[in-house]
Each structure stands twice: as structure tokens, then as C-alpha cells.
Amino acid sequence: MANEQLTLPATAAAVVAHGKDDLRIDQVPVREPRADEAVIEIAYGGICGSDLHYWLHGAAGESILKDPMVLGHEVVGVVARAAADGTGPRVGTHVAVHPATPAPGTVRYPEDRPNLSPGCTYLGSAARHPHTDGAFLRYANLPSRMLRVLPESLSLRLATLIEPASVAWHAASRAGDVRGKSVLVVGCGPIGALAIAVLKRAGASHITAVDMHPKPLEIAAAVGADVLLQAPDAEAIAAIDADVVIESSGNHFGLGTAINGATRGGRVVMVGLLPSGPQPVAISLAITRELELLGSFRFNEEIAEVIAALADGSLFVDPVITHEFALNDALAAFDMARNSDLSGKVLLNFGV
Numbered sequence: 001m002a003n004e005q006l007t008l009p010a011t012a013a014a015v016v017a018h019g020k021d022d023l024r025i026d027q028v029p030v031r032e033p034r035a036d037e038a039v040i041e042i043a044y045g046g047i048c049g050s051d052l053h054y055w056l057h058g059a060a061g062e063s064i065l066k067d068p069m070v071l072g073h074e075v076v077g078v079v080a081r082a083a084a085d086g087t088g089p090r091v092g093t094h095v096a097v098h099p100a101t102p103a104p105g106t107v108r109y110p111e112d113r114p115n116l117s118p119g120c121t122y123l124g125s126a127a128r129h130p131h132t133d134g135a136f137l138r139y140a141n142l143p144s145r146m147l148r149v150l151p152e153s154l155s156l157r158l159a160t161l162i163e164p165a166s167v168a169w170h171a172a173s174r175a176g177d178v179r180g181k182s183v184l185v186v187g188c189g190p191i192g193a194l195a196i197a198v199l200k201r202a203g204a205s206h207i208t209a210v211d212m213h214p215k216p217l218e219i220a221a222a223v224g225a226d227v228l229l230q231a232p233d234a235e236a237i238a239a240i241d242a243d244v245v246i247e248s249s250g251n252h253f254g255l256g257t258a259i260n261g262a263t264r265g266g267r268v269v270m271v272g273l274l275p276s277g278p279q280p281v282a283i284s285l286a287i288t289r290e291l292e293l294l295g296s297f298r299f300n301e302e303i304a305e306v307i308a309a310l311a312d313g314s315l316f317v318d319p320v321i322t323h324e325f326a327l328n329d330a331l332a333a334f335d336m337a338r339n340s341d342l343s344g345k346v347l348l349n350f351g352v
Contacts, residue, residue, distance in 0.1 A: 044350065063126040069131040095150060136348065150311075169306050207224060210229045269294050
């Protein structure tokens, strides 16, 4: 186990996006941490949709890759060197990471919703330049304020789902009280599947899952979905009449399905990030049904509730993890993660 006097190597292996279709495992410089930063020996990292977008498209939405960037924000690990200023957890502590750094800007936003702060940065994001490197590397220097201590009962492998589960938890909270309500989840990739697990725990009475592929639907059933529908099945979807819909596919077809599957006066939470620009969606139906369309973006302090729910076993998400690769096999891991017909959440094992 590392200690307070850990001598950092000059370089460490990292997963770096250099541009469209250009993903590499590079040796990157390891700098000395700032006073408020702890050195985290990364144990696991989960591959997110945004990581895939930077690799496949050289951009994630409107965040365009201009320089090589270390990917990764779904990470957990062990404190190898505590922050020099005395903040944060001690050496040897298992931690998850809240990857956001809220910051004010010239655009107004609700103070109690820092996820909407216009100056917010995120690990592994090209939203600003210089880019914010991620933490898909063996030793990551992270501010103490990002670290969340993990209970001893929670394995680091399962804890890798904390960040995406927090996104799902935030989306479910945007839906309001779902106890006794019927819910439709459109798109059953990792976020959709995690949303199903969160909604099940929150007391939803009936959950319908929709996806184009069998594998995501298999995972959806394992975490709590009652009915599985393979898209497109317009007649079956129109008959759902759900009180609450979670749209997590991230495309206009999925949003159309969400609107069609919602009951009159129902609520649609849009967590899947659609491409920028106009989208061909039948908004007239949302108007005549008086649907509530709500956006859901990242999360705030729901991460504490997720950690507690995973630790006490009340949030069952184990089936969401389908594959694990060593860091040296990161290219194969990304290739697997892009194939939603074969995989759920794909993890990188950093060998800690």
C-alpha cells in the first residue's frame, strides 16, 4: 500500500483521445499534486457515452476536441497520498469521485443547482479550452472536494457505477414521487438500466423498458423492469400510457417514443443528450396532452444517497456491469462499449 511519502513516477499509462477515430494508450507526465489535491491510485474506470463520442466523433455534443485529452470521469480508487493541506481522506481510503467543478459565469442559474453553473467543468471534458483532462490513468491528482469516502462493505468494482447511477438518480428525482406510478424507460443502456433500478427502489408500481437490442432489455429485466418492448413497436408503445417517462436513448426517435408512451398530463424526463440543433419530434402531441417535458443534466449531491443505497443493498445494479478489461486492453474495451447489442457498462481495471 502506498504511503504519505509516495514517490510518483515520471509518467503513467493513460487513455487519451487524440481526435476522431484516434484513441491511444499514452505515457503522460505525472505532476506533483497541489496542496488541496490527493493522489488517487485509480482502481476502476467505467467507459461513458461521452468517452465514446470523443473517440468516434472527436466531439461530445458541442464539446469539440482541439487537443489530445485524457478521458474518463467514472472512476474509483485508493488514496495513495493525502492532500498536503490536511483536507480530504487519509491514505488507504477507498473513494469515489464527483467529477464536476461548478463555477460562476455571466449566465444566471439557480444557486441550489450547481450542475447548471455556466462555468462548470467536468473531468474528461472538451467543453472548454484548455480541456479538462479525465482520470483514466494510474495516478490521478484530484481535489479533496471531489472525493467521497466509500463504506468498507462496498467493493471498488461495484462502486464504479456511482457516477452514472447518480445521473440516473438525478433524473428520477426530476420525475418527482413515483410511488405507485407506471413508468416507461426509453433506451436501456447503462443510464437507462440504472434509472430502472433507481425507480424500482423508489416504489414505481410498473416499469416498461424499451430498447432496440435484446442485451439492454435483458439487463433491464434483471434490475427491475416488468415489461420489455423491442423498438420499434409503435402500437405497443402507444398503449403504455405511462405516468412518468425517462428518455435515455439520446436520439429523436427515442424522444418521440417517450412522448407517444406518456399518459395525458404525464411527465417526460429527458436525460439522453440529443445532438445539438433542431430535432424532428412531434411536439404538437406533447402540447395537446399537456405533457411536462423536463431536462436532466448530470447531478449534484445525489451521489451521497447513491453511495448509501449501494452500500445497504437497496439499490441493485450488479447486472449493469457486463465486461471488464485491463488498462492495456483499453482499445478492445472501447470497441466492446460501443456495441450496445453485446454490452452494458464496460470497466477498465487499472490493476490496483
